[in-house]
Each structure stands twice: as C-alpha cells, then as structure tokens.
Amino acid sequence: MENYSDFVVHKSERAVHTDSIVLTVDDLNDKLYDFQKDIVRWALAKGRAAIFADCGLGKTAMQLEWAHRVCVHTGGNALIVAPLTVSPQTVGEGLKFGVPVTLCETADDIQPGVNIANYEKLDKFAGVHFSAVVLDESSILKSFTGKVRNQIIDFFSDTPFRLACTATPAPNDFMELGNHAEFLGIMSYSEMLSMFFVHDGGQTSKWRLKGHAEDVFWQWLGSWAVVMNSPADLGYDLPGYDLPPLRVHEVIVDGDAPITESMTLTQRREARRATLAERCQAAADLVNGDPGEQWLVWCDLNSESEALAHGIPDAVEVKGSDKASLKSSRLLSFSMGFSRALVTKPSIAGFGMNWQNCHKMIFVGLSDSYEQYYQAVRRCWRFGQSEPVDVYIVISAREGAVKANIERKQADCDKMRAAMGEQTREIVKKQLQSTCRLTTPYEPQTTMTLPAWEEFRHECA
Numbered sequence: 001m002e003n004y005s006d007f008v009v010h011k012s013e014r015a016v017h018t019d020s021i022v023l024t025v026d027d028l029n030d031k032l033y034d035f036q037k038d039i040v041r042w043a044l045a046k047g048r049a050a051i052f053a054d055c056g057l058g059k060t061a062m063q064l065e066w067a068h069r070v071c072v073h074t075g076g077n078a079l080i081v082a083p084l085t086v087s088p089q090t091v092g093e094g095l096k097f098g099v100p101v102t103l104c105e106t107a108d109d110i111q112p113g114v115n116i117a118n119y120e121k122l123d124k125f126a127g128v129h130f131s132a133v134v135l136d137e138s139s140i141l142k143s144f145t146g147k148v149r150n151q152i153i154d155f156f157s158d159t160p161f162r163l164a165c166t167a168t169p170a171p172n173d174f175m176e177l178g179n180h181a182e183f184l185g186i187m188s189y190s191e192m193l194s195m196f197f198v199h200d201g202g203q204t205s206k207w208r209l210k211g212h213a214e215d216v217f218w219q220w221l222g223s224w225a226v227v228m229n230s231p232a233d234l235g236y237d238l239p240g241y242d243l244p245p246l247r248v249h250e251v252i253v254d255g256d257a258p259i260t261e262s263m264t265l266t267q268r269r270e271a272r273r274a275t276l277a278e279r280c281q282a283a284a285d286l287v288n289g290d291p292g293e294q295w296l297v298w299c300d301l302n303s304e305s306e307a308l309a310h311g312i313p314d315a316v317e318v319k320g321s322d323k324a325s326l327k328s329s330r331l332l333s334f335s336m337g338f339s340r341a342l343v344t345k346p347s348i349a350g351f352g353m354n355w356q357n358c359h360k361m362i363f364v365g366l367s368d369s370y371e372q373y374y375q376a377v378r379r380c381w382r383f384g385q386s387e388p389v390d391v392y393i394v395i396s397a398r399e400g401a402v403k404a405n406i407e408r409k410q411a412d413c414d415k416m417r418a419a420m421g422e423q424t425r426e427i428v429k430k431q432l433q434s435t436c437r438l439t440t441p442y443e444p445q446t447t448m449t450l451p452a453w454e455e456f457r458h459e460c461a
Contacts, residue, residue, distance in 0.1 A: 056241075064094055253279050294337065
C-alpha cells in the first residue's frame, strides 16, 4: 500500500499522452491540400485529436490519410466507424486517394490496414485490438442512448490513436464537446462539467460556462481540436472555397401569419399532424412543378414519408426499416443523378452524404434539433456546390415562427463557431505537442498535522 506522500505525488502528476507520429509535409499524400496536410500532421503528432471542419473541407480525405499513416507507423490496423450511408462513400474516397479501405460486416472481414464499419455493427468487433480508430460524423454519438455512447467510449479506451471528425458541433451544445473529450481520453465528461461549468438553476439538463472560465475553456478546446470553417481560417488563400447563396423560403399551407407566442412541443406536434396532408401536397406540387431539377425532400414522420412517396410519382423513398443494402443503393442512385427526387429523414441521411449534384430541398417537417436541420442543409449547401441552394420549409401557421427560430439558432451557431475558430486559428502554426489531460496540479504548501486520536491509533497498532 502506498503511503500518503506517494499518494500526493501520484495525484499531482499530469498524465501525458505520448503516442504521437511526427511527419513532414513531404511524407503525406500529394493529393491533399496544404491545409489538409497541416491538420493531418497536427493530429498525428497529437495522437488523439478532433477535427471540427465544415462540410466540404475534406474530412474524409484527412481521416483516411491519418489512419493510413498510423497503420504504416505501428504495423497495426485502423477502424473507421461511420454512419451506414457513409461507409461505401468512404471506400470510394479511399480509391481516389490511394488508401485501400475494407468494408467490414463483422470482425472476420478485417484486413491489414484501414477498415470501416457502421456504428450499428460495432458490437460485432468486441475484443478486437486496433492501433487507431476514427469516429466519422462523431457528433451523431449524442443521437445514441447513453448505454451505446458509453459502449463506444469504453470499447476504444485502450486504443492508442483516436480521431473524431465532424462539422462544428451544435450551437451551445457544450455537452457534445464533453463526449468528444471523453472519447479521446483527454478529460471525462464529469471533469469537464466541474471545471468549466455551473448548473443553471432549476433546469436540470442545463449547464452554462462559468464566466471566469470561458477563455480557459476555449483554450482547452483548442489544445485538442482544430476548428475550421474555411481554409482562410488558418491563413490559406485557396480558391474554390466560397459558399453559394442559401435562400430559405417559408411556405405556410394555411395562409395565415405564424403564431408568435410560445408553444409547447405537444402543441406544435398536434399542429403538424393536423396539416399533414396539406403540407405533403404543397411539397409534392413544388417537386412535380419543376421536373428538370433534382429534389431532396426531408420529412420527420413515417406518415409524411409515405404521403410524399405517393404524391411524387418518380420519388425514391428511403425508410429506417429498409435493409442496409437497399438504403445504400438508393442513396447512391441519388448521388449519381439516377433518381430525380429522394424522400427520407435527416436521422437517416442527414450526416456525411455529399450531394452537391442537388441544389433544391424541402423540409416537410422539422424536429427541435437545429443540428439535424443544419446537417441536412449542408448535404447540398457545401463547398463544391456551384448553384444557389433553395431550401423550402413547409409549415402550418399553428407551428409558430419556425423560420425565425431557425435564424436565431443560426446566429447562435455562428457565434459559437466564431469563438471556437478564434481560439484554434493559430493552433497549426505553433509547435506540435502531444495531447495531455488538463488537471489542476496539487502542490501542498502547509505541513499536515495528524489529530491526537489518529496518532494514538498508530501508537496502538
């Protein structure tokens, strides 16, 4: 048993993460842009890091190169965990960048090098050791139950190299950052809360940054995450990374101005169900009235999906109950332009898909998740899109000021992204360092005196 002095020394140590790979720019794939090479080099030197890069900035290419370099360095295997609809797309990107990727259904499919599997099949890889793991579209972790989230974190707790990739997390959703930090082994979720946050009164699920800890929090984030909304954020002058105009249109099916007073979630859902037929018909009219364009139609309810598929004769419907192979083939068909209209939910195809081939979309139903809306829009409104993107939100006046609410959340998102970007803008320009756990060192200054009863107990022992 360690004595008290050893215990204090142990508690005061900083647990430094030493797994790192230091490479030069010339060591990396020539097909990567300079900003992508710098981020990959930074992430390899960290060993465990997050890339919060906006849609269309090449997260797939960066994570493939990162995983490949870890495999070369360690001689081990890497696993990319991705949403179902993203895995075949990643395999194709691997061919483009010269990184072979094996699509795995079970652990028996694993091949030397880089492998990829869906989140839903992760339990089939239990007990398999990987040198590196990548969580692709890692923000979807919060969509899983707490049990699955913990399973993912625990499953890779001993994996030396870890990378999390997603677009900028949802506005003011600091808890999502805690999930990432815990997965990377930087700081536990509860440690982050106690160090930087305070509980917000009677709202049991609300936490807010301590006023005096705000700057330190963003600096802590910048120590393990690169945040980038465009290459210009890191000082790169690269043409082609300008977004086209985004035009949001509100279509009110019952003709009245939206109700402005606050409404409960139940009231909004009742209003949506009461106008389901009208909203689906309005959406179908938009798609059927413009047969020369591809349309992406997002819904939120199964009944909406069924009505839309019936009302749009040439629409392809992708449902949650469909087999994985059918989902993949139908989404790929839309990507290649073979399907003119796609009807699905943001929870199914709102993450990871690249659909610059389409620039018209409709929301027939909106959940309360701004992130789902944002991610769904960014399937088309992303770098590489050459046309203005038109987004139609079809609602009932009884649902309230939906468009105004989205604009408010967008402003919150922009504020958070600006704050994150400001703290990380110089990160790749500094000396690359290993990721370490942020702790408060304990340096005792006063000699401890044992109470008389404790001294007597030791004398009698």
